[in-house]
Amino acid sequence: MPELPEVEVTRLSFAERIHGASVIGVRMGKPLRWPLGCEPASLVGTTVGPIARRGKYLWMPLGSGGLLMHLGMSGSLAFGPQALPAGAHDHFDLITTLGTLRLTDPRRFGAVVWSAGLAQDPAAKLLAGLGVEPFDAAFTGEYLYRALHRRRVAVKLALLSGSIVVGAGNIYACEALFRAGIDPRTRGDRVSRARCERLALAVRETLAEALTLGGSTLRDFRDAHGMSGAFQLQARVYDRAGMPCMVCATPIRRIVQGQRSSYFCPTCQRR
């Protein structure tokens, strides 16, 4: 589920409702990717500030510090008025006066980490080195060109690394490259200025569209029923190996890059 649009939709779904709440309890399930980094009981009595997002991380100000949260590959956050019994995959509950925020994460690649202030503790390290936000004015074609110019890796991997621009995960990176007409294997330093302009635009458009449509992605689409189908981003290439390109009918190809699947149209996307 969680690439940037899903994380942002998650943030919007509970940020205002939890703002100002006081923590009255914490329940921990199985260990997540990293330890919480503080005594859970020490969070009791703190007040929740405005939730922010940086890349695919969420930041919740809490007392003198805050919690940095990540959904990993399979995580989701739910905020409800009352705490329901915890299921096998519910690994963190923040119980507050306004409701309970619950992290559910079957694969446990997600994390909730206490940070004393995002200055120099371990949580800060997680945010260091992140690229620009895709909707930030700093993310221009020229910026992308300069960043890619120093990279010899495939442009798809450069996008995925998050060190140039954050938020485009495997699905949206594939989709953005399709929109921009760029072969995912193209070396970063071989992407022209003009194509960088198109790519920057394509990344922003792809993420923005997914965001407006509610941020859902493909696997959820299959699992969802009824009207939820109307809110899905239609993938042009992702997970469509062998199926005809929606533009030119050439069969979509699947290749492996950095141990992850890439999908592209060999006709519409060029090196």
Added chain:
DNA sequence: AAGTGGACCTGCTAGC
């Protein structure tokens, strides 16, 4: 510095 590959953990699906 940049690039590569392994690691973390569980659930689902295609294929035999």
Added chain:
DNA sequence: TGCTAGCAGGTCCACT
């Protein structure tokens, strides 16, 4: 029908 191998939306870390 039942088992197994392979695959999955992320990203850190150690090593070259």
